[in-house]
Amino acid sequence: MADDIWERAQRLPPAERQAFMSWAMQEITRRRVMKALPTAGALAAEFDPKNNQTADLAMIDEALEWAFNTPDARLMISKPSQTGKSERVAVWGMVRALIRNPDCRIIIATHSEDLALTHSERIRSILAAHGTGARDSQTGVLLPDRLGIGLGAKNAASRWTLAGHIGGVVAVGVGTALPGKPADLLLLDDLYAGMEQADSPAYRRRVNLWWDTVASQRPGPGAPVIAIGTRWNEYxxxxxLMEKHPGKWRVLNFPAIAEKGLDDALGREPGVFLENPRGYTxxxxxxxxxxxxVWASMYQGDPGPSDGALFSATWFDDHRVDVAPPLYRRIVGIDPAETGTGDEAGIIAGGLDETGRVVLTDDASGHLSSAQWPRTACLLALRTAxxxxxxxAYSAPKTYEGLLQRAYDDLVAEAVRLTAELPEAERAALAAAGIAGVVEGVRVPFVRPFAIYPWKGHGNAVVRSTGFRHGTSSGKCRVVGHRLATMERQAVRWFEGQHSPDRVSAGTVVFDVLAPSTPAVVTSDPGSWGTIASGLA
Structure with missing residues (x-):
């Protein structure tokens, strides 16, 4: 069949034969490139010497291929600014889409026409430098075709097509009318210029109306829609888009720092940094x-409410301390996991500083069973002295007290078993100090060094948290660094009428127990009560 085509081409008139040969060579090149460079990342690696592939960009490459191959695909991507998402998706992703299908009509929409034009011009420059008809910028000499597609004669930055095809790019800003402009692929990149626009109900209505009446009408049957950008707030x-099309979006979020309870497409352990392709960050x-x-939105892809919550992010920010000060009394507060089947248990540690302020130092909360949370709480109590x-203690107080007591006894037994493997001299030294052994890096005394008490507040969860909320707003309660980032995130998303977050409930316990009416007297021994201030004895 192929030989027959070439034989027939030889019988064509010279002009037609030349046109056919040019088209055939271009098509051969395109198909070879499509196979040899099968992702946006592979194209970037081939043509951009500054390209640096990272794990998140590799996942984005895979997701783009999924979107190109899946009818009516909906893909949403959020990651920190200046980490390569627009370059990979809006530039190399669109080059890849055009190589796959030169008749693909792409609409790129951003918060401003200027940004959309920037993306469009970047794509055009790649085609002009490496595609069909590319010429050396200095000599004008024709260069080898490395893409198998090239720019058409009419190629204004705002709308252009490929030579010999209907595919190309239309670049617009939000609010632009698009009559007669169908899309085989619609890309939405940062539909707000910043937090101020996103927080404006009027501007959000404008963007939503443009989507409903203009943008959403452009994609044809089976056309993918890809949305990338910063998550500014919950609205x-x-x-x-997720509310209008529930369950249809594949969402990839890449936080700068992985956190417990925060969606991370890479599944990293808490505290692991996101690799930045531009260099170490x-x-x-x-x-x-x-x-x-700002951090939660721009860097974590985890937008919080702009107002109306029972806690404010600025309360934590305004009174945050870099390191824990000397504390004269330390306790652990627990909101137990009720079901015992792995729901969240709040486990927060804190203490009093020399000025009588409550300082929250540690968060060991998590989805823990009835066997796990008591052990975790005991280890945190030991670790923080x-x-x-x-x-x-609103339900089953005797049961919870028994679970904690039994958890400590089990730790002692575990420590003894582990100590049996140590040399005799080490065992003797531990025993002389009253230590049963070491479990998970924590020394476990034979005699439990902390008391266990039930706690009950008055009123509903909102009423019970009044002191804690006032403390965080006034500086009477502070957090150490970002050790309690998950608790903070839950607190600023808690609205009246909702169930109290378990970590916040545990923080309420700590504050309510510790909040003094008179200054404390500090001691150098973090495990003791020190000299109790007058009125507390």
Whole structure:
């Protein structure tokens, strides 16, 4: 068949034969490139010497191929600014889409026409430098075709097509009318210029109306829609799109720092940094300079409410301490996991500083069973030298107290078993110090060094948290660094009428027990009560 085509081509008139040969060579090149460079990342690696592939970009490459191959695909991507998402998706992703299908009509929409034009011009420059008809910028000499597609004669930055095809790019800003402009692929990139626009109900309505009446009408049957950008708040464009099309979006979020309870497409362990293709980035240092809400939105892809919540992110930010000060009394507060089947248990540690302020130092909360949370609480109490452990006692107080007591006894037994493997001299030294052994890096005394008490507040969860909320707003309660980032995130998303987050409930216990009416007297021994202030004895 192929030989027959070439034989027939030889019998064509010279002009037609030349046209056919040019088309055939271009098509051969396109198909070879499509196979040899099968992803947006492979194209970037081939043609961009500054390209640096990272794990998140590799996952984005795979997701783009999924979107190109899946009818009516809906793909949503969020990751920190300046980490390569627009370059990979809006530039190399669109080059890949055109190589796959030169008749693919792409619409790129952003918050401003200027940004959309920037993406369009970047794609055009790649085609002009490496595609069909590319010429050396200095000599004008024709260069080898390395893409198998090239720019058509009419190629304004705002709308252009490929030579010999209907595929190309239309670049627009939000609000632009698109009459007669169908899309075989629609890309939405940052539909807000910043947090101020996203927080404006009027501007959000404008963006939503443009989607409903203009943008959503452009994709044809089976056309994918890809949305990338910053998650600014709980009512932003991404939230609106997911609400309008529930269950249809494949969502990839890549937080700068992995956290417990925070969606991370890479599944990293808490605390692991996101690799930046532009070079090493100290995300912790950046976090220290950003308000909590800005950090959560721009860097974690975890938008918080702009107002109306029972806690404010600025309360935590305004009174945050870098390191834990000397504390004269340390306790652990617990909101037990009720079902015993792995629901969340709140386990928070804190203490009093020399000025009488409550300082929250550690968060060991998690989805823990009835066997796990008591053990975790006991280990945290030992690790922080707590003198007391308090648990919410609205139901089954004797059961919870028994679980904690039994958990400590089990730790002692485990420590003894582990100590049996040590040399005799080490065992003797531990025994002489009253230590049964070491479990998970924590020394476990034979005699439990902390008391266990039930705690009950008055009123509903909102009423019970009044002191804790006032403490965080006034600076009477502070957090150490970002050790309790998950608790903070839950707190600023808690609205009246909702179930109290378990970590917040545990923090309420700690604050309610510790909040003094008179200053404390500090001691150098973090495990003791020190000299109790007058009025507390």
């Amino acid at each position: 932003d464009a991404h939230a609106y 100290d995300w912790e240092a950046i976090r220290e300079t950003k308000p909590a809400r 707590a003198s007391e452990v308090y648990f919410e």
